[in-house]
Amino acid sequence: MSAKVFIDGAAGTTGLEIAERLAGRSEFDLVTLSEERRKDDEARAEALNGADFVILCLPDDAARDAVGMIENPRVRVIDASSAHRTSLGWTYGLPEVVGAKDVAAAGRVSNPGCYPTGFIMLLAPLVRAGFLPADWPYVCHAVSGYSGGGKALIARFEDDPDIAFRTYGLALGHKHVPEMKKHAGLSIAPVFAPSVVPAHRGMVLEVPLPLEAMGDTVADPEVMRAALAQAYGGSPIVTVRDDTPGEILLRRSMEPTDTIDLYVCASIDRRQARLVAVLDNLGKGASGAAVQNLNLMAGLDETTGLRL
Ligand SMILES: NC(=O)C1=CN([C@@H]2O[C@H](COP(=O)(O)OP(=O)(O)OC[C@H]3O[C@@H](n4cnc5c(N)ncnc54)[C@H](OP(=O)(O)O)[C@@H]3O)[C@@H](O)[C@H]2O)C=CC1
Ligand SMILES: CC(=O)N[C@@H](CCC(=O)OP(=O)(O)O)C(=O)O
Numbered sequence: 489m490s491a492k493v494f495i496d497g498a499a500g501t502t503g504l505e506i507a508e509r510l511a512g513r514s515e516f517d518l519v520t521l522s523e524e525r526r527k528d529d530e531a532r533a534e535a536l537n538g539a540d541f542v543i544l545c546l547p548d549d550a551a552r553d554a555v556g557m558i559e560n561p562r563v564r565v566i567d568a569s570s571a572h573r574t575s576l577g578w579t580y581g582l583p584e585v586v587g588a589k590d591v592a593a594a595g596r597v598s599n600p601g602c603y604p605t606g607f608i609m610l611l612a613p614l615v616r617a618g619f620l621p622a623d624w625p626y627v628c629h630a631v632s633g634y635s636g637g638g639k640a641l642i643a644r645f646e647d648d649p650d651i652a653f654r655t656y657g658l659a660l661g662h663k664h665v666p667e668m669k670k671h672a673g674l675s676i677a678p679v680f681a682p683s684v685v686p687a688h689r690g691m692v693l694e695v696p697l698p699l700e701a702m703g704d705t706v707a708d709p710e711v712m713r714a715a716l717a718q719a720y721g722g723s724p725i726v727t728v729r730d731d732t733p734g735e736i737l738l739r740r741s742m743e744p745t746d747t748i749d750l751y752v753c754a755s756i757d758r759r760q761a762r763l764v765a766v767l768d769n770l771g772k773g774a775s776g777a778a779v780q781n782l783n784l785m786a787g788l789d790e791t792t793g794l795r796l
Contacts, residue, residue, distance in 0.1 A: 497545030602773025606765030709754035746776030
């Protein structure tokens with residue numbers, strides 16, 4: 489029998505892409521609400537309580553409300569918003585870092601933010617292994633495609649083709665910072681400098697490392713690269729690149745992908761390095777990750793969705 493999946497927020501950017509990924513999958517029976525009923529609390533409560541799996545693709549407050557509307561203890565939840573990413577009782581839905589078994593067994597899974605996905609996948613294994621310090625003030629620069637801001641930012645960029653670059657979060661305190669700190673295993677909050685470029689999707693994120701200033705405990709870049717390769721070895725989703733390319737491009741024509749590429753770029757004298765992650769904010773950064781977590785929770789292969 490197929491499992492009932494209700495996407496609350498199915499008309500939004502993330503919800504639509506999840507629905508596309510689930511279309512034609514016989515293991516799942518997608519419950520949809522009509523345009524007139526999709527924001528009707530009675531209809532939503534019925535759908536939320538009647539599903540085996542609920543995927544929340546809503547703004548944070550609406551996601552908290554939706555969780556409050558669930559009374560049926562058998563309903564399992566994947567929340568794509570940032571409402572529960574550091575909350576007790578929620579499993580952080582990054583199986584490559586927290587362990588696939590934990591995600592598979594969870595009743596409440598918080599899907600990671602797009603930027604934190606890259607940041608945590610670069611840092612967590614290295615901090616955990618002691619190759620990078622937990623108490624360093626890391627900096628994270630990132631550019632995202634405008635779909636990262638959902639329908640409102642898509643409309644803004646498509647209505648104003650004159651915008652060439654947008655940096656934001658200038659008052660710091662971006663909502664992703666607590667999640668980045670906690671799940672990368674840091675004791676100091678990173679300085680996070682996000683930005684948006686006029687491309688629909690895609691994301692390049694980097695953590696510059698002034699290695700020579702970081703003390704003796706910091707590992708050689710080759711050791712870091714090998715540690716990342718070992719941490720993600722065998723994953724069809726993660727590629728740890730063994731080169732330092734001359735450039736990394738984000739193309740406006742980028743096709744959807746659920747993969748992530750990680751780089752440890754280093755100077756020849758190894759005194760400086762740049763950890764870089766390249767992903768699709770709507771793929772591994774949102775919808776692809778939600779479907780990966782759904783597959784795990786349903787006891788299926790996380791990438792192919794095939795029965796194990
Ligand atoms: N876009 C991305 O790359 C990523 C997004 N996320 C997170 O996923 C969540 C969804 O984001 P995204 O898809 O981009 O946002 P969108 O704005 O594109 O979609 C949100 C959807 O939720 C609907 N909605 C809002 N309030 C309610 C409500 N009370 N009841 C029912 N539906 C409601 C909206 O309705 P309407 O269409 O009428 O506005 C809209 O369709 C957010 O929390 C976001 O932060 C996480 C990672 C990456
Ligand atoms: C470009 C852009 O605006 N991006 C969003 C983050 C997208 C994301 O990861 O979503 P969550 O809000 O669910 O974490 C932002 O900076 O708020």
